[in-house]
Amino acid sequence: MLRVAVVGSGPSGCYTAQTLVQQDPEVSVDVLDRLPCPYGLVRYGVAPDHEKIKSLQGSLRTVLEHERVRFLGGVLVGGGPGGLPVERLRELYHAVVYCVGAAADRRLGIPGEELPGSWSATDFVAWYSAHPDAADAGFLRGVRSAVVIGVGNVAVDVTRMLVRGAPELRPTDMPQAALDTLTASGITEVHMVGRRGPSQARFTTKELRELGALPGTEVRVDPADLALDPADPAALPAVPRRNLEVLRGWAARPSADAARRIALRFFLRPVELLADAGRVGAVRFERTAPDGRGGVTGTGRFVDVPAQLVLRSVGYRGAPPDGLPFDAPSGTVPNAAGRVVREGDLSPGEYVAGWIKRGPTGVIGTNRPCAKETVTSLLADAPELLRRPVPEDPVPALRAAGIEPVPWAGWLAIERAEADLGARLGRGVVKLADWDALLTAARST
Numbered sequence: 001m002l003r004v005a006v007v008g009s010g011p012s013g014c015y016t017a018q019t020l021v022q023q024d025p026e027v028s029v030d031v032l033d034r035l036p037c038p039y040g041l042v043r044y045g046v047a048p049d050h051e052k053i054k055s056l057q058g059s060l061r062t063v064l065e066h067e068r069v070r071f072l073g074g075v076l077v078g079g080g081p082g083g084l085p086v087e088r089l090r091e092l093y094h095a096v097v098y099c100v101g102a103a104a105d106r107r108l109g110i111p112g113e114e115l116p117g118s119w120s121a122t123d124f125v126a127w128y129s130a131h132p133d134a135a136d137a138g139f140l141r142g143v144r145s146a147v148v149i150g151v152g153n154v155a156v157d158v159t160r161m162l163v164r165g166a167p168e169l170r171p172t173d174m175p176q177a178a179l180d181t182l183t184a185s186g187i188t189e190v191h192m193v194g195r196r197g198p199s200q201a202r203f204t205t206k207e208l209r210e211l212g213a214l215p216g217t218e219v220r221v222d223p224a225d226l227a228l229d230p231a232d233p234a235a236l237p238a239v240p241r242r243n244l245e246v247l248r249g250w251a252a253r254p255s256a257d258a259a260r261r262i263a264l265r266f267f268l269r270p271v272e273l274l275a276d277a278g279r280v281g282a283v284r285f286e287r288t289a290p291d292g293r294g295g296v297t298g299t300g301r302f303v304d305v306p307a308q309l310v311l312r313s314v315g316y317r318g319a320p321p322d323g324l325p326f327d328a329p330s331g332t333v334p335n336a337a338g339r340v341v342r343e344g345d346l347s348p349g350e351y352v353a354g355w356i357k358r359g360p361t362g363v364i365g366t367n368r369p370c371a372k373e374t375v376t377s378l379l380a381d382a383p384e385l386l387r388r389p390v391p392e393d394p395v396p397a398l399r400a401a402g403i404e405p406v407p408w409a410g411w412l413a414i415e416r417a418e419a420d421l422g423a424r425l426g427r428g429v430v431k432l433a434d435w436d437a438l439l440t441a442a443r444s445t
Ligand SMILES: Cc1cc2nc3c(=O)[nH]c(=O)nc-3n(C[C@H](O)[C@H](O)[C@H](O)COP(=O)(O)OP(=O)(O)OC[C@H]3O[C@@H](n4cnc5c(N)ncnc54)[C@H](O)[C@@H]3O)c2cc1C
Pocket: 007, 008, 009, 010, 011, 012, 013, 032, 033, 034, 035, 038, 039, 040, 041, 042, 044, 045, 046, 047, 050, 053, 075, 076, 077, 078, 099, 100, 101, 102, 103, 125, 154, 157, 316, 320, 321, 353, 354, 355, 356, 361, 362, 363, 364, 365, 367
């Protein structure tokens, strides 16, 4: 029996486990995750009001309930306190596939970025998604106007969450504290700002359109911002073309009298976060113009946008476990068709899939072919990998290292506790938001 550890239970980990057991009847898979809860960013990233995408958890669940797949939560892989070193993990399995994602945020690298009130969108998403590492940082305290820097789908998500009201948020599984804070917030204005033009924005049309359908919220677009880049092809690809149609529709609409406003702004490059009484008070932008090569250039004209909250959503980067090679510029683990490359050589028995393999791009489904490629490499190597003896069951070795894994039954107990909490609050399922509550529920089996 080929024994494989998959590190990470997000989409790429689950698709890797699924492909392994589908393609080889002689393989068993342990899916390890540092959290006691599975599903990675499907649980802790996908916006709570996107229930259809959230429901993908159902198909990932089927994978983790397969008879030759075992979920072991609460297992941190890598150096540091409480972590299992990658060298030790490697001894316990014939092969290890790292599917650890790329959830660290990219920085802007401008003055004022560290001011209170300036956060990465990752921090904000983690908070409303009940990630146990997230704290209530007082994101919305005293906030009337927010700036979201970035024009991708995550920027759209956080913009939408900032203006959603109680009737739409209450049915979600959002933790109660986040629900209370969001619905009581005094925010009236969110500026979502891109450095380049609308044809280069990365959001998709469905997500963009949703902003125009939010109750009590008006979307404003300045027609002057909708200039095309001379470097754009005459016939734009479908997504930017449709995005522009939506934006032009909004730009042409007369202004309405709504309680909240979303301003979509382009050709503005953040240059500094300005302080007001010790926290962020405004963002200074330089106006940009297309440089004719698909980029932008500064114009020397500046504009300040008042904001007591700034969310930076300018991309993600990998932060793999200590002990794995890392290519900092791409934020990925060097690999050849999923085989980890250490100092130019293939490293036997070590693989990667998902965001840590190819970078933070694509939709959830993109991780499926990515995982398949890795599994193809792994199964081709299997005869060689099987030569090395490994323990029948690695759990005793984990315990000896001071790690007590949360089994699938522990996760099911968390699910029950979340359903009970929701029932007590008169809501549906409500997520547990801290380590203590999760582990207490998990150990209550
Ligand atoms: C905010 C946000 C919203 C998104 N919304 C959508 C959407 O609506 N639709 C869509 O198609 N895509 C969406 N995506 C993209 C989608 O989530 C990713 O494509 C997908 O989650 C990547 O899968 P992954 O398995 O590589 O990483 P992840 O989903 O990040 O999973 C990685 C897993 O590894 C675990 N892990 C990390 N380090 C360790 C370690 N050292 N030891 C043990 N375990 C570890 C983590 O706990 C996590 O469970 C969104 C992404 C973000 C960031």
